[in-house]
Amino acid sequence: MSEKYNPRTIETKWQSYWSENKTFHSELDPKKKKYYILEMFPYPSGKIHMGHVRNYTLGDVIARYKRAKGYNVMHPMGWDAFGLPAENAAIENNISPSKWTYENISTMRSQLKSMGLSIDWEREIATCDKEYYHQQQKLFLMFYKKNLIYKKESMVNWDPVENTVLANEQVIDGRGWRSGVEVEQKKLSQWFFNITSHANELLECLEEMPDWPEKVKLMQKNWIGRSLGCEINFDIHSNYKNFNTKQLKIFTTRPDTIFGATFIAISPFHPLVEDILENDQDISNEVKKLQSQKLNEESISKNEKIGISTRLEVPHPFLKNKKLPLFIANFILMDYGTGAIYGCPAHDQRDMDFAKKYNLEIIQVIKPDGINNTDVDEAYTGEGSIINSSFLNGQTIEEAKETVINELEKKKIGKKTINYRLRDWGISRQRYWGCPIPILYREDGEIIPVPEKDLPIELPSEVDLSKSGNPLANHPTWKYTTCPETGMKAIRETDTLDTFVDSAWYFLRFCSPKCENPFDKNEINYWMPVDQYVGGIEHAILHLLYSRFFSKALNIEAIKEPFKSLFTQGMVCHATFKNEEGAWVFPSDVEHRDGKLYQASNGLEVTMGPNESMSKSKKNVIDPEEIIKNYGSDSARWFMLSDSPPERDINWSDSGIHGSWRFCQKIWTTITSNIHLLRENDTENDTNEYSTSAKLLLQKTHQSLDAVTNSIEKFQMNVGVAKIYELINHISKFQPTQSSEKHALKISLKILIRIIEPMVPHLAEECWNLCGNTNSLTSEPWPKTDKKFIVREKATIVIQVNGKRRAEIETNLGATEAEVIEKIKNIKNVSEHVEDSKIIKRIYVPNKILNIVIEKNE
RNA sequence: GGGGAUAUGGCGGAAUUGGUAGACGCGCCAGACUCAAAAUCUGGUGCCUUCGGGCGUUCCGGUUCGACUCCGGAUAUCCCUACCA
Structure with a gap:
């Protein structure tokens, strides 16, 4: 062999x-x-x-x-x-x-x-x-039947040159990736899943999922973002002529700061805005600007708050004479809460920035415990007691929240609400390559779900994607159909599903x-x-x-x-590369010359970007084909599993693949050189009379088996790999002479073959086959750890002086403190360090450690 | 801006979950085999050292007899997300 x-x-x-x-x-x-x-x-x-x-x-x-x-x-x-x-x-x-x-x-x-x-x-x-x-x-x-799907107006990224909707990843620095023009916001009627109706269930079930990583559950929890707050109805007073809105509903999680309110702000997309514009055309241009501007990265990082002042005033719910000015502001989200807030500059940084820019009043209503915070640059958001707040004065934040909510409910101008950060899931995409939505728009305006018997709605095979706009809407015939019930003309939904x-x-x-x-x-x-x-x-x-x-x-x-x-x-992860024209370049297409990087295929100069997770769109991918071709997939698999813990991010490097190749070689030579032994029929052996070295081999084997089993269960494949290395290293040094040693080696090798199969399956199957087996190794059960080989007989006890390791001794399992002390009496390194110092105490952990704590004589 | 994570030799990482830091692999050094190289095998390898020992788990501080591990703060990197009242 x-x-x-x-x-x-x-x-x-x-x-x-x-x-x-x-x-x-x-x-x-x-x-x-x-x-x-x-x-x-x-x-x-x-x-x-x-x-x-x-x-x-x-x-x-x-x-x-x-x-x-x-x-x-x-x-x-x-x-x-x-x-x-x-x-x-x-x-x-x-x-x-x-x-x-x-x-x-x-x-x-x-x-x-x-x-x-x-x-x-x-x-x-x-x-x-x-x-x-x-x-x-x-x-x-x-x-749809369960009312979990509905349609509403919602914003999309609109590229005015391409005449098309852009996905978030197609918007780069606020501009369309192809056209390079600034992206606008456009309202479209779109389909939504009512995921928020299950928000609470999605949140609460997380508690009963012990086998999910804590970090993922935490991320989901924060994403769902349940928060307790209240809605407050503000009356609106206006001098406008055609003005029907009487009330404005705002949402807050900090009702305790109500007396610090100095302005009201609403989203540019709030329904009230239309009402205002009808009466106040002067500001319509400004408002339109806010509505169409997709806030780009720059303005977000600058945190530039823009507000448009209106001529509306809103009376404070508890202070009859106080009137709050109403702004239309870009930092208010229509999709969260009610799309309207009251601003309390003293205790919210965004409101503070806004108030300073527009010269609004700042009223401190929370006094930090202990210190007297008079810093007016920064909003105070910590604990404290309420001041300047009429009937709330002296209360804690929590008490004040409750008092305000009670008061609002009593006066019927507000109520306690639970609000979720989670928003409904928009599923409409103005794209061709997706699942068609089975909906018809009848000429009389009715929206009709396509009957099940008429499904599937198939995608047309001929489609012109070079044209701008929605490809299915552009198709000459596809969308035209009739209502299956009435025979009326109808148009298909041309959006596809997310x-x-x-x-x-x-x-x-x-x-x-x-x-x-x-x-x-x-x-x-x-x-x-x-x-x-x-x-x-x-x-x-x-x-x-x-x-x-x-x-x-x-x-x-x-x-x-x-x-x-x-x-x-x-x-x-892998480094990213871009050539001088700004196009991504595959790492395999990059070459080193004169201390610079060039694109091999066309000679353009290349710059290296940061390490990012591998993705085809950035081309920072490494094709495994080369490695599989050169070393085989068993080596590739083994390499992928060794070294790094699976949950950790890695920067790809193939240095080390050689070691995996060597491992496979070693398995191969070890098995083939013992092939006669492995092919022998099993004889009822004198299994209990193993030599010391045979016992040691079996101990190592079963310890490894135990460790590998545990590592796989715990997803620590890299540790499992290391344990298998230890085993093969031990086996390859083992020189059997007696028959019982040969028998032990045979047991050990068979276990080895079995436990490498999940990682290097081809190699393991071949070894198993070489041993003369006719079945597939995959049908062989996982070996059982034989406890009798791995019981510890001795304990190694570390002797420390003031927490520093000074010696170690072997004892029988369960040795008492007195026995250990007796044993270390003559160890120079210990007595030298203890010397004449006073022993304050001794810490003894059986089978592990003895720490002698002495008085420091300095 | 918000949320989530990570940090240990030249490199990837291990550590029975608070008890010998550096298992195992890569790389490197030395030796064996070879005319020679590759491959393979054997041994060594955290740093400093006056060879007694000292210092060492990103940095600063704390708890403890004892901290890579727990607590507080800082820095850097990665992932998700976008002003969430």
């Missing part, structure tokens, strides 16, 4: 074996305990990059490990295939979004297959498949990917929830929150929460 380790041969051999034998096929089996492992499905951007390798290797280790543990494992894969890049590619390369997407899928599928992932490919889905979005349209109708909708339920579809309904209840009840979800931390909020919302809205018992356990892996 002197064949060389040849990953290419081995890996293709086992990949086809798994595929031909349907090794990873999964189906419902009520007798077996299920385990649903899912990694976030990829966007088919072209090729996989190192971030994908990290994500899918990690999930695959868990999948293979749980299979070995006897679970009925489901490990599917699919494609998050709708989205903007396909349209951009279509324009740039004159290829249809569909063709581009499916070609990418095909490339990436074979790349993933070359990694040897234990995936059930029969469950593969792509969200752009007609079959998938057909079901999604049904879900849309279901939600791609976050596609990914909010794909994990349900995997349970029954071919079902003619969105999902099969039986299958869902068996497979859901996902036992382990693995994905990037960047999805900590939106994707996960939307998926949770879907699961709750569907109201199926098995999926109250879709993801039982969540693991968020860290980002794989």
Whole structure:
């Protein structure tokens, strides 16, 4: 047996074996305990990059490990295939979004297959498949019926040159990415999911999710942002002629500061604004400016507050003679609270900035405890007691809040409210490459959901994306249809769904990917929830929150929460490169010359930017193909798992890949050089009469097995890898002479082969096969740790003097303090440091440490 | 501006969760094999040192017999988000 380790041969051999034998096929089996492992499905951007390798290797280790543990494992894969890049590619390369997407899928599928992932490919889905979005349209109708979907006016980023709506990422420094002109805000009627109706449930269920990272739960909690406050109705007095508004409702979380109120501010998009403009045309230009200006990064960082003074005045609810001026201000959000506030400059920094700019009164109403804060530059937001506030004087902030709310409710001019930062989920996109929304607008003005039997509404295959505007609206025929009930003329909804909708339920579809309904209840009840979800931390909020919302809205018992356990892996980062024309450049296209960087393909000079997470749009991606070609996917997988803890961000570097290659080599040579031993039939051996070195080997083996098992359970793959290194290092130094030693070595090697399988599956299968086994290693159970080999017989006790390590001794387990003291009497290093000093006390932790605390004689 | 995280040798990182800091890997140094190189194998490798020891987990401070670990403050980097009253 002197064949060389040849990953290419081995890996293709086992990949086809798994595929031909349907090794990873999964189906419902009520007798077996299920385990649903899912990694976030990829966007088919072209090729996989190192971030994908990290994500899918990690999930695959868990999948293979749980299979070995006897679970009925489901490990599917699919494609998050709708989205903007396909349209951009279509324009740039004159290829249809569909063709581009499916070609990418095909490339990436074979790349993933070359990694040897234990995936059930029969469950593969792509969200752009007609079959998938057909079901999604049904879900849309279901939600529509439940009143979870509604339409309202909402702002979009508008590029006036391209005549098109821009996504946030297409707005760069307040300008359109293609046109370079300043982006405007435009009102459009759009569809929304009523996610806020589930805000409280989404918040409270977080408490019952012990297997989610605390940081993710915290982020979601802050994002939902439940806050207790109150609404106050202010009367409006005006000299305007045609003015119907009598009241203005504001929201505050600080009713305790009501006596510090010196102005009222409303959003430029507040309904009251129209009323004002009708009477006060002088300010209409200014207001329009505020309305159309998307605040760019610059003005945000400068925190420039702009207010337009109106001729309206608002009486203070508790001070009859006090009138507050009303402003239209750019820093008031229409989407939060009521779109109107009262300003209390003394205790809110934004209000302070605003008051100073427009010379408004500043009234201090909270006196900090202890100190007398008279600094008027900075708003005071800390604790304190109320002053200058009539009936609130002397109260604490909390007391005052309650008093004010009671008073308002008594006078029927306000009430306690719970407000959420979370806003409803806008799902309309003015795009072609997405799921069509199954809605018709009838000529008589009625909005009609398309009946289920008429689904799917298919995307037209011929579409002109080079024209500006909404591609589906531009299509010559697609939108024209008739109402299925009345026969009246109708126009289809030409917006498509946000791609976050596609990914909010794909994990349900995997349970029954071919079902003619969105999902099969039986299958869902068996497979859901996902036992382990693995994905990037960047999805900590939106994707996960939307998926949770879907699961709750569907109201199926098995999926109250879709993801039982969540693991968020860290980002794989890489430096970014830009050439002198400002275009992103692939790292592989960058070359070093004369201390400068150049783009190899065209000679342009290149500058290096900061490390950022790998993404196709910034081109800072590393294609794993090269590494897999040179070292094999087992080495690539092993390398990805070693070194870095999975939850931590990494800056990609391939220094170290050589060590992984060496590891695979070492496994190979160790197994092949012991192949005769491994092929021998097992004999009933004198298993209890091991030599000392054989015992030591078995101890190391079982300790390693125990450690590796624990590391996998705890997602510390890098530690597991280190423990396997220790084991192989120990094994390769072991020289068996007696038969019992050979027997021990055989046991050890077999355990080694079994426990490396989740990480380097092809190599492990080949080794297993070389041993003369005819079954696949994947059907072999995970070995059990034999406790008898790992019991500690001795304890190592560290001796410290004043917390500094001075010696260490071996004792029997459970030795008493007196025994330890007796033992260290003659240790020079200890007695020297103690000398004649007075011993103040001794701290003894059995089996661990003895610390002698002495008086310092200085 | 807000929210969330991270920081340990030349580098990636480990540390039984408050008890020997630096496991394991990379790199580097030395040796073996070789005509030679690559590969492989063996050994060494935190820093300083007057060879007694001293200093060391981003920085400053605190709690403790004892702190990488807990608390307070600062700095840097990454992720998410955009003025949330």
